[in-house]
Amino acid sequence: MDEDDKPASLASPACLLHEVDPDYAGLPGPTEPRDWPQVNRWRKAERERLIAARLAMPAERRAAFGAAIAAQALAEIGAADGLVVSAYWPFRGEPDLRPLLQTLAASGGRTALPVVIAKGQPLEFHAWQPGDPLERGVWNIPIPAVPHPVIPDVVIAPVVGYDPACYRLGYGGGFFDRTLAALPRRPRIIGVGYSGARCMTIHPQPHDIAMDMIVTENGVVRPYDCTTRALT
Template sequence: MSGACDKGATRRSALQARDALSPADRHAASQRICAQLVQVLADLPATARPTVAMYAAMRSEVGLDTFILAAYGRGCRVAFPCMQHAGTGQTTCMRTVTEREYRSKTVPFINHPVAARDADTALDARFPVVAPADIDLIVVPLVAYDAQGNRLGYGGGNYDRYLAQVRPGCRIIGVAFAAQQVDRVPTEPHDHPLPRIISA
């Protein structure tokens, strides 16, 4: 129980620090993070069409729009998380979104990222699901992180469960503002550090 309490306190503190950043500072830091992510794109294996999974920022998260558009510009297949009902809980899948759809700002699971959805064949046809094994790079939002690469999310465990399904060669990168770094992220046995975190 104490671990959960420690995580809750750390989460609240990190979110307060993130929210306290001015819009100008958040934008400038987001641009620096995006610049580093664009460099990662150039290092991806020379596949016919790399698949990149990322998120669309909500609230005060790191904004990835510059990186997202760069990925489209390089011909990547771009996917975003979509929450779905699964039994008594929910699960995360990644759905492909075309650049035209992204720019239209009408993608339902981008506009409402935490809303879980029922199975929907129309949604499947418009935004096909990407298998975790097909992802070459996944960019993960963070609430807090430490120097050892330990990540603290929002508490639902959705990314933890999804990351366990990607193939060993997939590049996993967490992104956060420097203000979100803490001395130590409380961890539990099922928690695993990220191989790389980009912050600014």
């Protein structure tokens, strides 16, 4: 079983849709038992499908989509002066937001990258801006060569998949939700991904933490959008 697919005690409901009409969202009600093994199998298969789809996307299209996502994320962040913003090093076809980090740093923001410390442990965020030295971390993903832990005000997180309630399907390591639960204060969380990664639901589990929004090349998805549709 993947780490983030194990039942846990943390919860962060994205909107009130599950209280209004669970069937509308295609989710089990709060008292209905979940078929965890089935959900885990579905998540694994969906990860593989979505990653394969984005890797098959032409590089030029990924670059154009990444630029559109970066522009919309920048608009959502607003004035960066004084903010600590963490993004990520692109991996397996993820949107490349390194130019966004450069823009934020030039605007007075402090930028950072996530660092895997150990399996089963929360991520750390270390200060880094384009031009600073890097070294290879877990999975050979570059990380800051000089450790400088920071607490981000904004976390930009790539998604493998997402749903209308802004729950994130990740890689299955459980790092992201574990990290958010451990931070001394909750940052603003912006998920980023391609619109083709949208799922009807990721079948969120009790420990899953929803994003404040998901930014795609086609626009911004906010969790309260699902409540609005349910009530109209």
